[in-house]
Amino acid sequence: MKEFIFYVAALLTLSASLLIAFSYSVKNSLKYFAYFAAGLSGLMLILNSQLYSALLILALLLFFSLWNLLYTKLSKYIEHTETAQPRVNLLPVIMISALAAVLAGLGGSAKWKVFAVNYDVNSFYLIFAKYLPVLMVLALLASVIISAAGSIRTGEGVKS
Amino acid sequence: MSEGINFYIFVSAIVFAAGLYVLLSSKNSIRIITGITMMFSASLINIAAIAGVDAFNAEGQILLYLVSFICLLNIAGGILLFTLHQKKFSTQNIRENISIE
Numbered sequence: 337m338k339e340f341i342f343y344v345a346a347l348l349t350l351s352a353s354l355l356i357a358f359s360y361s362v363k364n365s366l367k368y369f370a371y372f373a374a375g376l377s378g379l380m381l382i383l384n385s386q387l388y389s390a391l392l393i394l395a396l397l398l399f400f401s402l403w404n405l406l407y408t409k410l411s412k413y414i415e416h417t418e419t420a421q422p423r424v425n426l427l428p429v430i431m432i433s434a435l436a437a438v439l440a441g442l443g444g445s446a447k448w449k450v451f452a453v454n455y456d457v458n459s460f461y462l463i464f465a466k467y468l469p470v471l472m473v474l475a476l477l478a479s480v481i482i483s484a485a486g487s488i489r490t491g492e493g494v495k496s
Numbered sequence: 497m498s499e500g501i502n503f504y505i506f507v508s509a510i511v512f513a514a515g516l517y518v519l520l521s522s523k524n525s526i527r528i529i530t531g532i533t534m535m536f537s538a539s540l541i542n543i544a545a546i547a548g549v550d551a552f553n554a555e556g557q558i559l560l561y562l563v564s565f566i567c568l569l570n571i572a573g574g575i576l577l578f579t580l581h582q583k584k585f586s587t588q589n590i591r592e593n594i595s596i597e
Contacts, residue, residue: 346507353514353534362526365518369530376537379507384548388560413526413582433513440505440542 338382345378363414366403370396504545512538525578529571536567 352372356365377392407414515534522528540563547556 342503346503349507350510353511356530356534357514357517357521360522362524365527365530369533372534372537376541379504379541380544383504383544384552385544385557385560388544388557388564432516433510436509436512436516437506440509 341378341382345375345382348372348375349379350375366414370399373399501545501549504541504549508538508541508545511535511541525574525581529574529578532570532574533567536563536570539563540567 349372352368352375355368356372359365359368373392373396377389377396380386380389380392403410512535515531515538518531518534519528520531522531540560543556543560543563547553547559
């Protein structure tokens with residue numbers, strides 16, 4: 337049963353994602369995205385994330401309700417087709433998929449060290465007590481330097 | 497799945513590639529947000545597969561909801577930015593008004 341759900345959900349997800357990639361109409365893209373979300377919720381269902389799957393279905397229902405309610409207002413955004421349609425070319429998709437698969441395989445095949453986290457000793461207070469304030473100070477400093485450099489470059493705010 | 501997480505990683509790789517293609521090839525703002533969401537969904541499939549293919553894993557669930565929250569923030573920010581762009585330039589083509597001087 338699990339295998340059957342997996343194959344149906346994976347087929348729905350993959351076909352919907354390819355249809356999104358090769359449809360240039362916004363309306364059709366959104367329609368196929370709903371199918372994609374349905375397939376994703378099916379995958380989540382068999383991956384022990386039942387709550388997430390239910391939330392995804394609820395979001396999908398909300399999306400369809402809003403679609404029906406606001407269609408007249410949103411039609412000028414939705415009923416739009418991209419004018420300059422690039423040619424359907426499978427080569428970039430295949431190359432990008434191969435690259436993504438190789439990268440995912442590299443991460444998956446590496447012999448990762450098993451992290452033995454001792455939760456009694458380690459806590460995350462250092463993130464808030466030490467690292468986050470340092471990061472905020474660095475960000476403020478960077479913003480001051482960038483804005484000062486920008487004002488010097490444009491000549492605004494420099495009175496001499 | 498007796499085969500493990502290989503099939504899920506394969507599905508996730510294809511979805512990620514399709515999302516990247518949508519992101520790179522489209523000019524319409526709604527389609528660009530769709531592409532980014534597809535890429536986030538690919539990472540969600542990976543997270544759920546690695547965390548919970550055998551049994552329920554609470555830490556994986558936390559990561560799943562965290563990434564979903566970031567994805568929602570991304571969608572909201574994207575819609576806001578593209579609406580402002582639409583109001584300013586009266587077009588949904590976000591690559592039209594970019595000029596490099």
